[in-house]
Amino acid sequence: MTVLAIAFIFSFLFYLVLTAGSGKVLVWSIEEICFGIIFSILTAILVKKLWLSVGAKPDLRILNPKRWAFFLIYAIGPLFFEITKANFDVACRVITGKIRPGIVKISPGMKTDFGTMMVANSITLTPRTLAVDVDDKGNIYVHWIFVKIKEPRVEDICSSFPKWIKRIVE
Amino acid sequence: MIMLIIYILLAIGIIFQILGVLSLYRFPDVYTRLHGTAKCTTFGSIFIYLAVIVYGAWFAFSGNPEYAVLSIHTIIIMVLLLVTNPTGAHAIARAAYRSGIMPKGAVVDMLKTKDKVARK
Structure with missing residues (x-):
């Protein structure tokens, strides 16, 4: 009902x-x-x-208006800032052609499937990182256009996204 | 004045769209091309939508309320694009990997080990 x-x-x-x-x-x-x-x-x-x-x-917790407010702040603030920054980065790489691609693995440690989905979508929406696959434990395999570290921490790929998404959905 | 803002937004949008198209020619394989085409073009589209929203809002506030509909519909389109675009890009990348296209010139490929574990 x-x-x-x-x-x-x-x-x-x-x-x-x-x-x-x-x-x-x-x-x-x-x-x-x-x-x-x-x-x-x-x-x-x-x-x-x-x-x-x-x-x-x-899961009725998502109906809480506080979570919606957090989501709006997240979408306009950190997410849009990261997208802008990464877009200029990729724009430079398009012109210079300097790439060092690779697929790395990160574990954001979200408890629910919905949280993992939101992290993966945020990663994919940011240029220079692209979520290719997800396994059962919630690890995300990310195609990175310029691999700086071969075993990156979560902050290297998606600066503060998991912290915000924990506030929104968990 | 308002027209200047709209022109600047349109110009930013079109520059990013052009860069997205250029990345099709610059990058070597499907994954790197997805970075350019799927994302730079989204960023460009956001700015073009923003130009439409500003245009509609400006006319709505200067005495033509029917123009507000234009802004509202464009905001809905923008939200839907931002939700569906990463999903589509992810689906293309996953399908490409599953059908055996390896990333060209990859420094590291963690997904290879995952597949081996899964086959055992």
Whole structure:
């Protein structure tokens, strides 16, 4: 039931954001709101079926607004800064052609799969590092465009990402 | 003034897009090319989206509220791009490694040992 309600609320909010500015009831038209409710109920039923088929339990800690605030700060602050820095680095390497590629292994030590996924996505979003594979223990195999150290610590690849992601999802 | 900001954002975006395309020719194999094409182009796209957002917000605040829709939709596109782009790049890299393409000129390859352990 909780999954149904959460899926309904989020898909309805998403529909409202997409159709903002269509009419006179606040900023939405009545037709759009009716269709939004119908399609949100359909989406919620589909999501519920997906959850049941996977057999996963919903992790409600992510609904905490403090975690969302942390996520926004993380996305705008450290993540965007690292992306900018690395982009200029890769831009220089494109022009000079100075590369020393290799695949290294790091263990960020996240407890949940979702945390590992967020670390891997952050690593991949930053140029010069690219997550190639993940094993069962949560170790990430990273393709690094300029290998400085052959057995790097976590901070060498992704400066402070795991610390932030621990605050967000764990 | 606002147009100058938009032009600067567009210029930054296009410069990074060009660098991303150049990296296709400069780099030797699929992994290093992914660094340039998948990421530099994302960074360039972010700046082009920012230009659109600033354009929409400027017109919305100067008396045409319907332009706010432009900004909202562009923000949604930006978030979706930032979520799906690393997933796609990771999928390409993993598929390339699984189909036996080794990174060219690699100094170190930790993934090779992992595969051997898995086969035992």
